[in-house]
Amino acid sequence: MRTLVRGGWVVGFAGRTHTLIPDGVVVYEDDxxxxxxxxxxxxxxxxxxxxxKLVCPGFIDTHVHSGHRASHRLITDTGRPDFFGQPFLDISVPREGRRVGGDPRYARPTDA
Structure with missing residues (x-):
């Protein structure tokens, strides 16, 4: 069965870079x-x-940390397709210190 998704902000992929298509169209047939x-x-x-609506065909990850330092560019915008589908923070931010258990919304600076 053919399904057409019309009129949303579509996140597409054009070879090596992502693109935002206003009033875009996504068509899928079965799966x-x-x-x-x-x-x-x-x-x-x-x-x-x-x-x-924002339409992300193929489960394109639009998750971003907008407050992240400008020196750490988004991997998907640097022409490194080998990083696609990888957790951004695991690649760009070195692991330092130790993890603190519990819910981070309630962690205190003294817990680290």
């Missing part, structure tokens, strides 16, 4: 992504209105 882009004129059995 396979068939098309990602700006326009799709063929028929689909199901159509989903994604206006105002």
């Amino acid at each position: 396979r992504i068939a098309y990602v882009g700006r326009r799709f004129d063929e028929r689909a059995e199901v159509e989903i209105d994604a206006r105002g």
